Amino acid sequence: MGCSAEEENGRGLKTTIIKRQVLFQARPCVTPERQPGICSAIARCPQLMLDINRLRRSVCMQNLIVLGVCCPLIQILPVPATPASTPSNSSTETTTTEPTTQASISNSSSQQLTNMDFLTGIIESPPLHYISYSKPDSIVGYKPPFDNQPFDGSSSNSDLAGTCGIGGRNARVVGGHESYPGQWPWMAALFIVTARGKEYWCGGSLIDSLHILTAAHCLSDRRGYKYNARQIVVRLGENHLLHSDGNGMQEFSVTSLRPHPQFQRNGFYNDIGLVKLARPVKFSDYIQPVCLPSSRSSKSMVGKMATVVGWGAMSYGSRGTGSMQQVSMPIWDNKDCDSRYYQPITGNFVCAGYNEGGKDACQGDSGSPLMVPNNSREWTVVGIVSFGTKCASPGYPGVYTRVSEYIDWIRQNTH
Secondary structure: OEOOHHHHHHHOOOOOOOOEOOOOOOEEEEOOOOOEEEEEOHHHOHHHHHOHHHHHHOEEEEEOOEEEEEEEOOOOOOOOOOOOOOOOOOOOOOOOOOOOOOOOOOOOOOOOHHHOEEEEOOOOOOOOEEEEOOOOHHHHOOOOOOEOOOOOOOEOOOOOOOOOOEOOOOOOOOOOEEOOOOOOOOEEEEEEEEOOEEEEEEEEEEOOOOEEEEOHHHHEOOOOOEOOHHHEEEEEOOOEOOOOOOOOOEEEEEEEEEEOOOOEOOOOEOOOEEEEEOOOOOOEOOEOOOEOEOOOOOOOOOOEEEEEEEOOEOOOOOOEOOEOEEEEEEEOOHHHHHOOEOOOOOOOEEEEOOOOOOOOOOOOOOOOEEEEEOOOOEEEEEEEEEEOOOOOOOOOOEEEEEHHHHHHHHHHOOO
16 A cells, blocks of 8 residues: 555655555554553454444544554454565565455455455555445345446536536547546546655545645645645646646646545545646636536436546556556445445445445545446546545445535535
């Protein structure tokens, strides 16, 4: 997984694609009972499995990339003896007190606690893991109904540039593959500025001439400290991060970063944020805004095909290619999505993916848009990549922030 910007500064990172690495460090915490504890893997604190409410209240961050549980010091089990490995593609060592990957998920309802797996988050940097477990076969077999009818909800920002959500020619997606220049002209790449250059950090989407919509967790480091606006640079009109497309890419400094004031890193609730550019965008065929949904639209999207776009990894554990990727997948009913995770899936989330896996957002896609088209083929951003299992794991959809729940907040902070 990607390291934090602070860590990479000290290691001399020179490329724009972040090195993948997982760091496990013992971090102190306070339990719901106000006892001192260590934020650790669920396998080291199995007694929490006996009380689901206590388990949910005990969720903590082991570091930027791993969610854990706050286990009382007097109850924590020893670290497994499995040695940790160092990624072959990284020159830096991996400091670990636990293996980066535990036992794989089983579809059996009799799965033992020791087979609990930390399921890797969607994003490369900042990435996350969270705790999950297998459900009975009757649930795992769920397949959302397919509905290829276009989303016909009205847009709330269609007057911003005269139009919105107009992608390049044939802006349709059949399966996961590389995007071509201008296909998704609202895509924004957020970079962290370091002493050694710019490092790709997160995705985002242009919603007007001055604002980028992204995930709140993209606007802070692994400790939860908010970045300074001077640390972020935004690129628009770029299809490939490693070389110029020759399509009039525009780069912007930033004047403000605004994560949602109620964003909770433990649980990733209200995971939405805004980035304000230092100057207005010059719209072109390669740079256009995406449409926003109407405020709290009551129209169900369950079963509709949605598209996610980003510069993330092609598969779990791999590096990003630097090229923009796209994939389409069906939207799930939140009740079915909620049945897959300890993490409660509230109405502020939207889930999408194939039950059999194989297509999903992946590391590096954090903050990128989940979109649906209307009858006029105008694309609306309905979700923001937030978290999920190891990329495209069977039975586990990706989880996105539901944008329609935050339209009022977006309007208040962009006008």
